[in-house]
Amino acid sequence: MLNLDSEYLAEEHRLFREQLRKYIASEIAPEASAWEEAGIIPPHVYERMGELGFLGLGVPAEYGGAELDALGTVVFGEELGRSGFGGLAASISDHADMALPVIVRSGTPEQKSRFIPDIAAGKRVMGFAVTEPGGGSDLTNLKSTAVRDGDDWILNGQKTFITNAISADVFITIARTDPNGKGAKGYSIFVVEKGGKGFSVGAKFEKTGWCSSDMSELFFDDFRVPAANLIGEEGRGFYGLMRGLERERLALCSQCIGMMERSIEITLEHVKTRPAYGKTLWDLQSIRHEIASHVSEISAAKLLIYHAAAKKSRGFDVRMETSMMKATVPQTMKRVVDSCVQMHGASGYMRGTEIERIWRDTRPFSLGGGAASVMLDEVAKLL
Ligand SMILES: Cc1cc2nc3c(=O)[nH]c(=O)nc-3n(C[C@H](O)[C@H](O)[C@H](O)COP(=O)(O)OP(=O)(O)OC[C@H]3O[C@@H](n4cnc5c(N)ncnc54)[C@H](O)[C@@H]3O)c2cc1C
Incomplete structure (x- = not known):
């Protein structure tokens, strides 16, 4: 590797x-x-x-x-x-x-x-509560509102698919604070502390993968947030969130690399010991080529990620690199891990095996944090 x-x-x-x-x-x-x-x-x-x-x-x-x-x-x-x-x-x-x-x-x-x-x-x-039932990819159409009242903001709205909704005590959230604001304009970011009148959490969602990560909805019903909890510039919350996207994409894509490398490791152990046709699966050239081509793809993805991170660490804009990464790395992972399951045969489809869990856990990476098509739009905008 x-x-x-x-x-x-x-x-x-x-x-x-x-x-x-x-x-x-x-x-x-x-x-x-x-x-x-x-x-x-x-x-x-x-x-x-x-x-x-x-x-x-x-x-x-x-x-x-x-x-x-x-x-x-x-x-x-x-x-x-x-x-x-x-x-x-x-x-x-x-x-x-x-x-x-x-x-x-x-x-x-x-x-x-x-x-x-x-x-x-x-x-x-902590949790990060942005997505709403009305949509997640289009962040210019969020419906939650916050209205200033003395030293507080009164927050109303609903957030959904929120990771850590049950376990977290503190959330970053976003709501429209300017009723005349349109599109990306007029949102503000708040840090909200769980509990108190007007804050409730829904029932725990059951997911196919990422099972140890709890998820639910948050409901804000005339929930009072101290004015001192507005983060960044009032009305410019959308742009504040955008500033964090490069880091978020680096984090998610690096997790994909770790999951792919682990999948290759356990698949190599399997194919090198699994008897087949008087030898092992590893003795079949097509199996060796399949794994070698996965390792080559993982390495190319890894180089893009390290390059983007090194550039970001030196203070450069890496929107292009991180969008390209997020558009492609989770897709590569779905293919690579699916092929690893295939090389395990039926045993790779059994609950309790590591490769089966990793396979289930690959799916959310191309749903959340920017779907592949949304990322390709980002790349196209910069061309
Ligand atoms: C496991 C998991 C954990 C999550 N955790 C959180 C969390 O902690 N906090 C949070 O706020 N949200 C969280 N989310 C929600 C996530 O951010 C949203 O699912 C994501 O933003 C997509 O929004 P959506 O599900 O509403 O899909 P939609 O916006 O309805 O999009 C559906 C599909 O349409 C396509 N599409 C969308 N836009 C375009 C476009 N411009 N061009 C072409 N095709 C397009 C894509 O294929 C997309 O997958 C989580 C989601 C999952 C699956």
Whole structure:
């Protein structure tokens, strides 16, 4: 498998990878199947990951973070993906790569010191609540509203398909604050704390994959949010969210790389020992070529991701690279992992096998965080 660590990573990234891999092997792997069954990640996982410094990668040191750059996000994603538990990767990444960075990027010093330390320490769990029943891809048509009333905003609306809706205490959300605003104009971002009159959570959704990652709906019914919880510039929330997309795409695509690499590893173990025609499956040239072509595709995808992360770490605009990545890497993963299941034969389709779980967990990556067609639109806009 192509290893880019020495070309792209600094000592701090490599050390971080080593610590995270060790932690996942010793503390996650033994328990994660139970979380899949339970349909939720228990709070002690966030607390332990926070204690080990894994949740505040992009957070400045003064708020308890590790101050790692975009390549740190890639290492984090790859190792979460390599765990083979897409649900674990989704929930942790939702907290650390999607929701928390909004406060880091756009929060005031007061908001940062009020929220970040506990969240980076894993004492409070975060969710990212944007999608509504009326649509998710088209973010210019959200219906939630917030109206100013004294020192509060009164929030009304419904958010759906929200990862960590049950387990999280704090959410980033978005609502229209300018009733005359049209399209992308007139939205604002809020950090909302669960509980209190007018805030309710729906029943837990049952998903095909990402089973350990809980999901539900949030309902805001004249829910009062302190004015001090508006994040960034009033009326420019859409653009505030857009600023986080490059990081979100790097995180999701790196998880795909980790999941594909793990799938190849277990498939190699299988085909090299599976008896067939007096030898093993590995002795069939078509099987060897199939795996070699997957490894070549994974390597090409990985190079694009590392290139984008290295460029972003140097302060460049990587909208083109991250859109191309998000348009293609989850699609590659669906093909590669499906082929790995095929090479396992019937055993790869049985519940309880690792490859079967990874296969189920591949699907959401091309649904959420920007569908493939939406990403191709983004690429086309920049041509
Ligand atoms: C497992 C999972 C976890 C999620 N977690 C969260 C979360 O934590 N927070 C959150 O806010 N949301 C979350 N979502 C929701 C996710 O962001 C949305 O599903 C996504 O934005 C797509 O929106 P939609 O489902 O409403 O599909 P729609 O917007 O209705 O789109 C349906 C399909 O139409 C096609 N399409 C859409 N736009 C275009 C276009 N411009 N050109 C061509 N084709 C197009 C695509 O194939 C798309 O898949 C999650 C979704 C899943 C599956």
